[in-house]
Structure formats: C-alpha cells, structure tokens
C-alpha cells in the first residue's frame with residue numbers, strides 16, 4: 102500500500118461565488134445541466150443572478166432520493182440534452198446523485214453545497230439508497246469533483262443547526278486521522294495517510310477551536326464574517342480532504358453503530374459523529390486535558406455531549422450494546438484505533454462520555470479535593 106491523497110479539482114469559496122458557475126461550466130465543457138432540490142430551486146436560485154434559462158443552464162429538479170431510478174432518469178437526460186458538465190446543487194442526496202450520474206456518464210461534476218452540514222462535497226464517493234431511503238451502497242467515483250463552489254451568502258442564510266452539525270463532522274477529522282496514523286491504518290482513498298492529509302486534519306481542529314463559536318453566532322444572524330468563512334472552509338474543505346486522505350476511526354464507526362437505534366434518526370450525521378468523538382476519546386485513553394477541551398467546544402457550539410442529546414436518554418445498556426456491536430463489525434473503522442476493540446469497550450466508552458457530559462451539565466465539574474473541602478472534609 103502506498104501513501105495516497107485525493108482533492109477536488111478546484112475549490113472556490115466566497116460571497117457571490119455562485120456567479121462563477123457559468124464560467125466554470127464553459128471551462129469544463131459546452132453544455133451544463135443543474136440538478137437541484139425543489140427548495141433550492143424556489144428559494145435560492147431566483148436570487149443568484151445567473152442565467153438559468155433552458156438555453157443557458159437548464160435546471161432539473163431532484164426527485165428526493167439518490168436511488169437507481171433517479172440515476173437512470175438523470176443518465177437519460179444527460180444523453181438526450183448532450184450534457185457534458187453536470188452540476189449538483191443542494192444537500193447531500195442531490196449532490197450524491199449528480200456525482201454518481203456524472204461518473205457513469207464520464208463527464209465532470211461541479212458541486213455546490215447550500216448547507217455546510219457535512220464534509221462530503223469535496224469527496225470522491227457518494228451513497229446510494231433504495232427508493233424507500235434504505236442504504237444500498239457507497240460508490241467511489243473515478244475522480245473527486247472537478248470543482249466545488251461554495252457561496253457564503255447561501256450558507257449563511259441556512260439554519261444554524263446545519264453549520265453546527267458540520268462542525269461535529271469536522272471535529273472528528275483530526276482525532277480519526279491521528280488514530281489511523283498511529284496504527285498505520287488505511288485512509289478513505291485506499292492508501293496510507295500523507296503528511297498533507299494529517300496536517301490539514303490538524304488545522305481543521307485548530308480552526309474549529311479558534312472560530313467555532315463566532316462562526317455559529319454569525320450564522321444565527323445570517324451574516325458573513327471572517328469567522329464564518331473559516332468555519333465553512335473547515336467543515337467542507339479541510340474536513341473533506343482530511344477524512345479522505347487521512348482516514349476514519351472510532352467516531353464514524355460509533356456514528357454508524359448509533360444509526361442502528363431508531364431514536365437517533367432525527368439527528369444529523371455530524372451530531373451523532375460529535376458524540377462518537379467524545380466516546381472515542383474515552384475509548385482511546387485521551388488525556389483529561391484533551392477530553393476537557395473537546396467537551397467544552399461541544400458545549401460552546403451546541404453539539405451533543407450526552408446520550409440524551411441524541412435521543413438516547415432512556416436507552417438501556419442492552420439497547421446501547423446493539424449500537425456498540427454494530428460499531429465493532431469487522432471492516433468498521435473503529436478497528437483503526439489502537440489496542441483490542443470489543444463491543445464492551447465501546448459501550449463503556451459511550452457510557453463514560455455520557456456520564457462526563459451529564460456531570461458537566463449539572464455543574465459537578467469540581468476537582469475531587471475541592472469537593473471534599475466544600476463538604477467540610479479536608480486533609
């Protein structure tokens with residue numbers, strides 16, 4: 102196995118960046134087609150100031166699921182309209198449909214995320230579901246997207262919960278990259294991590310700590326500030342390159358385990374991943390100082406720190422064990438962590454993270470010696 106890293110062809114981010122789309126399409130081909138969700142079509146496109154007439158850039162409305170039916174429909178349109186550049190604009194499923202359809206047609210894809218809730222836009226993989234939304238397969242494209250275009254005004258206008266979830270996804274990047282590096286495990290593009298992947302992952306974490314709170318506040322006001330700019334880049338570009346080129350470990354495996362419990366389905370990917378990070382730190386024997394920093398960050402930006410925060414406040418240990426078992430299925434990235442990983446260890450890590458999170462909320466964050474002192478017991 103070799104060291105390997107993958108990147109999007111171009112990454113463009115800024116206020117009004119959507120205006121670059123016509124020139125980008127021209128650069129990559131002759132006939133573009135924009136696939137977008139109904140909500141983006143109705144709320145975002147009318148204000149984006151580019152010519153989306155059938156003669157310029159025809160628009161196709163996404164039918165709601167990234168499934169084989171929708172992919173076949175897109176393939177037929179691509180052939181019929183002689184499309185040689187496909188644009189996917191919206192959330193995860195719209196983007197994934199455009200990625201797979203473009204890959205099958207051997208044409209470049211331009212990705213325009215309208216929310217910064219995950220690090221998927223820059224990646225060269227996409228998830229396909231059944232028509233009823235049940236996971237079917239992950240498809241790996243021949244190359245990463247030809248271009249990723251991020252308009253900060255569009256991201257700032259979206260609900261804050263998406264940005265915060267994206268910070269949860271981005272929070273995992275450094276810890277998982279570090280674990281893969283320590284155990285010399287494979288990254289997500291089939292190689293060992295490169296120095297660039299590792300450094301980008303670390304810088305992603307540092308950016309979150311420095312600008313997370315201010316970025317969230319800007320999003321709440323729906324304004325673009327330098328802090329929001331930094332956080333969007335961390336969520337989409339730094340985390341995107343970081344996870345693909347440096348690897349996944351406990352946090353995403355615990356996320357995958359948690360999806361086995363229906364109570365967590367109302368929560369975003371990044372919200373479950375954030376709890377996976379906290380549990381992963383308990384599993385990997387992280388220092389108390391590091392654990393403290395990550396808990397504080399999650400509390401400050403409003404990411405989950407307890408099982409109750411992801412719908413599992415009343416879940417029994419037996420039920421949580423189902424998630425722990427799914428986390429540890431062979432092939433899951435939790436095995437990129439050092440040491441012997443068992444469902445019992447993973448369950449214990451989840452319970453420990455939850456207990457710390459609850460203790461912090463109820464204000465019992467005191468040093469044991471101080472607690473004794475306050476209770477009148479001193480040495």
Ligand SMILES: [Zn+2]
Pocket residue numbers: 219220270353370374
């Ligand atoms: Zn993720």
